[in-house]
Amino acid sequence: MPKINAQRLLDDLRKLRTFGGVDNGVVRPALSEADIASRHWLEDRYADAGLDASIDGVANVFGRSRNEGPALIIGSHSDTQPQGGWLDGALGVIYGLEIARACAEDPATAHLAVDAVSWQDEESNFIGCLGSRSWCGTLDPAAEAAAVGRDGTPLADALRTAKLDNVPRQTIEDGRYIGYLEAHIEQGAYLEDAGEQIGVVTAIVGIRGMKITFEGEQNHAGTTTMARRRDAATALFEVAHRINQEFPKVADERTVWTVGQAKIEPGASSIVPGYAEMALQFRDQDEGRLDAFEEIVNGLIAEINQRGKIKATAKSARTPIRPSMMDEGFQEHIAQSAEAFAPGKWRHMPSAAGHDPMVIHEKLPCAMLFIPSIKGISHAFGEDSHDADIVAGCQVLADATASILKSARGEA
Numbered sequence: 001m002p003k004i005n006a007q008r009l010l011d012d013l014r015k016l017r018t019f020g021g022v023d024n025g026v027v028r029p030a031l032s033e034a035d036i037a038s039r040h041w042l043e044d045r046y047a048d049a050g051l052d053a054s055i056d057g058v059a060n061v062f063g064r065s066r067n068e069g070p071a072l073i074i075g076s077h078s079d080t081q082p083q084g085g086w087l088d089g090a091l092g093v094i095y096g097l098e099i100a101r102a103c104a105e106d107p108a109t110a111h112l113a114v115d116a117v118s119w120q121d122e123e124s125n126f127i128g129c130l131g132s133r134s135w136c137g138t139l140d141p142a143a144e145a146a147a148v149g150r151d152g153t154p155l156a157d158a159l160r161t162a163k164l165d166n167v168p169r170q171t172i173e174d175g176r177y178i179g180y181l182e183a184h185i186e187q188g189a190y191l192e193d194a195g196e197q198i199g200v201v202t203a204i205v206g207i208r209g210m211k212i213t214f215e216g217e218q219n220h221a222g223t224t225t226m227a228r229r230r231d232a233a234t235a236l237f238e239v240a241h242r243i244n245q246e247f248p249k250v251a252d253e254r255t256v257w258t259v260g261q262a263k264i265e266p267g268a269s270s271i272v273p274g275y276a277e278m279a280l281q282f283r284d285q286d287e288g289r290l291d292a293f294e295e296i297v298n299g300l301i302a303e304i305n306q307r308g309k310i311k312a313t314a315k316s317a318r319t320p321i322r323p324s325m326m327d328e329g330f331q332e333h334i335a336q337s338a339e340a341f342a343p344g345k346w347r348h349m350p351s352a353a354g355h356d357p358m359v360i361h362e363k364l365p366c367a368m369l370f371i372p373s374i375k376g377i378s379h380a381f382g383e384d385s386h387d388a389d390i391v392a393g394c395q396v397l398a399d400a401t402a403s404i405l406k407s408a409r410g411e412a
Helices: 006-017 033-048 090-105 130-136 141-146 155-161 190-194 232-249 287-306 328-341 387-408
Strands: 052-055 061-064 071-077 113-119 177-185 198-204 206-215 256-265 275-284 311-316 346-351 366-371
Touching: 006 033, 006 090, 006 387, 033 052, 033 061, 033 090, 033 113, 061 090, 071 090, 071 387, 090 113, 090 177, 090 387, 113 130, 113 387, 177 387, 190 198, 190 346, 198 328, 198 387, 206 232, 206 287, 232 256, 232 275, 232 287, 275 287, 287 311, 328 346, 328 366, 328 387, 346 366, 366 387
Parallel strands: 071 113, 071 177, 177 366, 198 346
Antiparallel strands: 052 061, 061 113, 198 366, 206 275, 206 311, 256 275
């Protein structure tokens, strides 16, 4: 099986870190000057690896093997959050490059077709998973036309500035691919806390969001007795508290929910609030459990309304994201490789964060591999992983890549 070059892997990761590097982190939002510069550098690295390299019309970077399929495409995204870490996305991008090189250098795997990719805008500067949506043919034209970056720049203008407005966009090549693989830092602390090196991802969790509103009666805080009050804020606090009581009865250890925003109007200490609202988000890999959470919220809202003092509503606040199940066959190949290179130090686990495979799995079988995040920190300048874990993860995925492709070719 292919042997990765650990120093080359780490050197390329550290070089990519310099594009938009700030302190220990990276500021490289999609289609920024630093992002475009990094993509041209990556295009050159793909070419140096003997891949047919190109940047398409949304700034996806592709490195296509010259071997005939069946092929795997391996990568992630290289754009960052406004204050991002150096490994979020970048790890999987450079894994794709290194695995393509390692397979090409080993006579036993040099005939295998390994394509590499860096997707654009997974981090939602303009549109979440813009690049993978474009490649899969699921990018909404209306959403694209209306897309504006965090700095107020329209997407069309950003593409024009990057000289990509007239560049063709690539889509999935019919008949070439048997699947997509992505490696990522965990962005949590399960692996580190357990002293493990590899996570074999079973699913990317589904996400639902609800906007919950409360309409009462604004009045004087000194002269309105407690019995006469129709206090919207008190109803909000009650529902938030009840959510934290009721959700655990349905949840498992990885279920998460967050009241990330709350608004009370008019927001003065001498006024009984007449209006309040809160934003609730919950994530789980089980669709039935997500349904149950919605039922709990709707039941709590019904209780508030039955009392007759407050009018409460709960509505969906976002397009629901369904859980994305990873391919079981691919998982088995990764698990076998993990046991070979990190015996007893790996686990099956869901991803609590969103990734491009949420989009791609609708078109191709997908699998993901995690390595530990130090202290579970991500989306921050303090994001980091140990070199030994970075190297181990790449070797496991390289071995699994060869195993998957040889099996598909009947060579296993």
